[in-house]
Every structure is written in C-alpha cells, then in structure tokens.
Amino acid sequence: MNSLTALQKNVSLKSLNTFGIDAIAACYLEIHGIQDLESVYRDGSLRNMPRLILGGGSNLLLVSERFEGIVLRVVNKGIAVERDDGHAVYLRVAAGEKWHDFVMWTLANGYPGLENMSLIPGTVGAAPVQNIGAYGMELKDHFYSLRAFDFQTGQMVELDREDCAFSYRDSIFKHAMKDRLVITDLTFVLPKAWQPNVSYGDVAGTLKEKGISEPTAEQVSQAIIAIRQRKLPDPAVQGNAGSFFQNPTVTAEQMAALKAKYPNMPSYPQPDGRFRIAAGWLIDQCGWKGRQLGQAGVCATQALVLINCGDAKGSEIAGLAKAIQTDVQARFGLSLVPEPVFI
Ligand code: EPU
Numbered sequence: 202m203n204s205l206t207a208l209q210k211n212v213s214l215k216s217l218n219t220f221g222i223d224a225i226a227a228c229y230l231e232i233h234g235i236q237d238l239e240s241v242y243r244d245g246s247l248r249n250m251p252r253l254i255l256g257g258g259s260n261l262l263l264v265s266e267r268f269e270g271i272v273l274r275v276v277n278k279g280i281a282v283e284r285d286d287g288h289a290v291y292l293r294v295a296a297g298e299k300w301h302d303f304v305m306w307t308l309a310n311g312y313p314g315l316e317n318m319s320l321i322p323g324t325v326g327a328a329p330v331q332n333i334g335a336y337g338m339e340l341k342d343h344f345y346s347l348r349a350f351d352f353q354t355g356q357m358v359e360l361d362r363e364d365c366a367f368s369y370r371d372s373i374f375k376h377a378m379k380d381r382l383v384i385t386d387l388t389f390v391l392p393k394a395w396q397p398n399v400s401y402g403d404v405a406g407t408l409k410e411k412g413i414s415e416p417t418a419e420q421v422s423q424a425i426i427a428i429r430q431r432k433l434p435d436p437a438v439q440g441n442a443g444s445f446f447q448n449p450t451v452t453a454e455q456m457a458a459l460k461a462k463y464p465n466m467p468s469y470p471q472p473d474g475r476f477r478i479a480a481g482w483l484i485d486q487c488g489w490k491g492r493q494l495g496q497a498g499v500c501a502t503q504a505l506v507l508i509n510c511g512d513a514k515g516s517e518i519a520g521l522a523k524a525i526q527t528d529v530q531a532r533f534g535l536s537l538v539p540e541p542v543f544i
Contacts, residue, residue, distance in 0.1 A: 204240035205247075207231065217274065218258035219322055221440030222515045224544075226253070228271040232297075235357065238273070238350040238383055247271055248352065252380045253544060256327030257299065260442055262541045264515040273383060275326050280306055289392045291345060296326025296384045300333070304422070307391065313418030314343055314391035317398055320429045322436055322443065326384040330374040331540065332367040336425055337401035341367035345390040349382035358382070369477070370447050370540055397421050403428060432503045440509030441500065445522060446480045446537040459533070480529075480537055481505035487528040497521040519543065 212229035215221060228250065232238060241247045251270030255261070276297040283291040290312050294303055300323050304315045317338040321328075329347060333340050346361045366373045374382065397416050399405040407424040408416050416424070434441050448469075451459070456476040459466055463486075467479040484490065484504040491501035496513035497520065500506035507518055526537050 204230070204233075204237040205244060207237075208247075212272070214255075214258070214263060214268070214272065217255060217272075218261050218263055218442075219436035219440060220258075220262060220442055220513075220515070220518065221436075221509050222263040222513065222518070224263035224266050224268060224515065226268045226270070226272040230271065230273055232273050232275045232383065233277050235350060235385060238352075238385075239355070241271070241273065242350075242352060242355045252352065254380065254383050256296070256324030257322055259323035259436065260327060260331055260541045262442065262515050262518055262539075262543050264519050264543050266514070268544060275324065275383065275385070277385065279386075283388055288394075289390050292389045292391065293386055294325045294389065295386050296324060298325045299323075300325055300328055308419050308422055312391045313395045315389070316418045316422035317401075317404075317425060319422040319425045325387055329365055329367070329372055329384065329387065331370045332372050334370070335429075336404055337398050339367070339369075341365075343389045343391060345388040347384050347387040349378075349384045352381050352383070357385070369450070375542075399424075433506060434500055434502075434508055440513070441506050442541045444480070444505045444540050445507040446484075446505060446525075447540055448477045448480045449483075449535045449537060450475050450477050451535070452476075463533075478535065479505075483529045483533055483535060483537070484525055487525070487532055489525055489528070494521045494524065499525070 207230060209229045212226045213223060214226055215223040230237065230241065253268060253270060253272045255272050255274040277295040278297055279295040280298060280303060281293050283293040301320050303325050304319050307315050317336040318333060321333050321335060328340050329344065341362060344362050346359055348357055348359050351358050399408060399421060404424055407428055408420065413420055453474055456468060467482050468476045470476055481504045489499045490504040492499050493510055495517045496511045497517040498508045498510040500508050507521060522539060529535055529537050
C-alpha cells in the first residue's frame with residue numbers, strides 16, 4: 202500500500218502536544234517505518250513543505266494556531282538486544298517508543314543504567330534532540346548511535362555520539378540538522394558494571410527516608426518517580442512541557458559576583474569551571490510561582506514549569522514566558538532561554 206493514502210489534512214494537534222494547545226496541521230502523517238519517509242520524500246510538494254517532526258509533543262509550544270506544513274509523527278515500535286560484548290549490552294530501540302516505557306523495559310529485563318531518567322515524558326526518538334537529562338544523568342551518557350532519514354538526500358544516515366554534538370539540553374538536531382533528519386531508531390550502551398548514582402539533590406535523602414542505603418536500580422527509579430510526581434505536574438492532568446527554561450550558565454567570575462549579592466542562589470559547578478544557576482529559583486524570587494496571566498500559569502510547586510490552566514493559546518504561554526524573561530533579566534541580569542521548540 203502507498204503510505205501516502207494515510208496522509209490526513211487539517212488535523213488538530215491538541216491531543217498530540219503535552220501543553221494541550223489546539224493548533225491545526227495542514228498535513229499529517231504517522232511514520233511507521235522508513236517506507237513512509239521515502240514516500241514523503243518522493244512527493245515533491247510534500248518534500249518541500251515546512252516539516253514538523255513530532256514525537257510525544259512534550260517539548261513543543263504551538264504558538265501559531267495553524268501549521269502550514271506537514272507533521273510527521275514517528276510511531277514505530279520495537280526494543281531489541283543488538284549485542285552483548287560481555288562488558289556492556291547494546292539495545293536498539295525504535296524512535297516511536299515512549300521513553301519511560303523503554304526505561305521500565307530495561308529495568309524489568311535486568312539492564313540497569315537509565316533509572317535516573319525515569320518518568321521523563323516524550324518518545325525515545327525525541328530524547329536526543331534536547332539531550333534529555335535529570336538527576337545527574339543525561340541521554341548522552343548512555344547513547345551509542347542513531348539512525349535517521351535525511352530529507353536532503355533521501356538516504357538513511359548513522360550518527361555516533363560525537364556527530365550528535367550533545368551538550369546541556371542541546372544537540373545538532375536543534376541546529377544544523379533541525380527538521381532535516383528524522384530519527385528512526387537509537388542504540389544505547391549499558392555497561393554491566395553498575396553503580397547507583399544518587400548524588401543529585403534529594404535522591405539520596407528520599408532513599409534514606411525509606412531506610413535504603415544500598416539501592417537497586419529499581420529502587421533508584423522508584424525514588425526518582427516519587428520526587429518527580431511530587432514536584433512536576435502530570436501533563437495528562439495539567440498541560441505543560443516540563444522545564445520551560447534552561448538553567449543559565451555563567452562564568453566563575455559572574456557566579457562570584459552573583460553569590461556576593463544573593464548568597465542563597467542555588468548553583469551547580471560544571472566540569473568546564475562554569476556554573477549553572479537554578480532558573481526555577483530566579484523565577485520564584487521574582488514572585489511568579491503560582492501566578493497566572495489569562496489561561497497561562499506558573500506551576501505552584503516548581504516555578505520552572507509553565508502550565509496550561511484551561512484552554513490557553515500558545516501565544517498566551519509565550520506571552521507569560523516573555524514577561525518572566527523580562528523580570529529575570531531586570532532583576533538578575535540573566536537571560537533565560539526556553540527549552541521547548543516554538544512553532
Ligand atoms: N527552586 C526554587 N523554586 C522553584 C523551583 C526550584 O527555589 O520554584 C530551587 C530548588 O529549591 C533547588 C533548585 O532550584 O535548590 C533546583 O531545583 P530542582 O532540583 O527542581 O531542579 P531544576 O534545576 O529546577 C533540573 C532540570 C529538570 C530535572 C531536574 C532534576 C533543567 C532546565 N531542568 O531542574 O528537568 O528534572 O533538574 O535533575 O535543567 C526538564 O528538563 O523538563 C526537567 C524537568
């Protein structure tokens with residue numbers, strides 16, 4: 202069957218983005234495999250349209266009420282052990298798998314290593330785009346390679362960790378390869394020598410409260426799920442896209458000057474000598490926590506998360522973000538960069 206018979210016109214994206222913003226896509230196609238991508242590529246008019254590659258829609262703000270292009274939603278499934286070299290296991294995962302389901306699969310099958318990234322919303326294929334991370338771990342720490350369809354050449358390509366240029370909440374897929382490559386599957390490497398990583402924030406404390414001193418990977422996962430559920434709103438209940446801003450990075454000199462003025466400002470030293478500052482704290486200090494502008498709001502338990510309080514338009518969320526950026530800039534001289542992609 203020609204894949205393009207499944208092409209739909211004028212599709213609402215409301216249930217396909219975790220903010221729950223209502224916007225219409227002119228064209229929409231679910232991608233089950235490479236053949237679907239090849240069909241789009243072969244059709245000149247579809248190939249040349251603006252493209253939005255969609256996974257779980259958890260890092261997206263639909264600012265325009267209509268997208269005059271084609272949405273390609275990657276929904277392919279499958280997880281398999283690619284190889285086991287005695288030291289590590291290599292897992293190949295389809296881009297359309299849900300990230301959290303994949304993490305649960307690794308734990309159920311005895312492959313620890315990804316537990317600190319439990320409960321992050323979104324799909325496996327979207328995870329490298331912003332190099333997802335939480336509780337002292339980033340995707341890049343266990344990433345091996347990925348395969349993607351290149352809309353410039355119509356060919357499949359394979360990228361290793363270096364090719365992807367991962368950094369904090371960033372990769373080549375937000376820049377040179379934006380909208381050009383459609384990631385179809387990833388390979389992760391999970392070393393067999395495993396150590397729990399509980400050094401971040403309240404992870405160790407949460408385990409201690411339960412009387413656990415030598416946690417298993419499942420116990421670390423459960424602790425992280427509990428922390429996330431306590432702090433972060435469930436997108437199924439209240440529309441949001443997780444952290445709305447990146448934590449800003451400053452030099453050691455800038456940090457010293459800020460600390461002198463604001464001794465309580467939470468900051469994290471980075472391997473390159475710079476410091477990352479908790480954006481949630483900056484927003485909280487500006488009095489935004491729990492506030493609302495129209496139907497757009499700031500979460501009452503974590504000021505870094507913006508929420509859809511009902512039927513917010515994307516432009517209302519963007520307006521609230523702008524107001525917050527202006528206040529943080531005026532008060533601290535720091536500019537906040539949004540995490541989600543604006544469409
Ligand atoms: N804080 C406040 N007020 C707030 C929120 C935070 O004072 O309203 C303070 C906290 O007290 C703490 C500090 O800010 O001292 C940091 O807060 P938290 O531990 O919640 O982490 P974060 O830096 O705000 C980052 C990630 C999260 C990730 C957590 C845990 C970014 C932009 N966000 O948040 O990632 O889950 O660390 O690793 O790096 C996401 O990207 O969507 C996300 C949720």
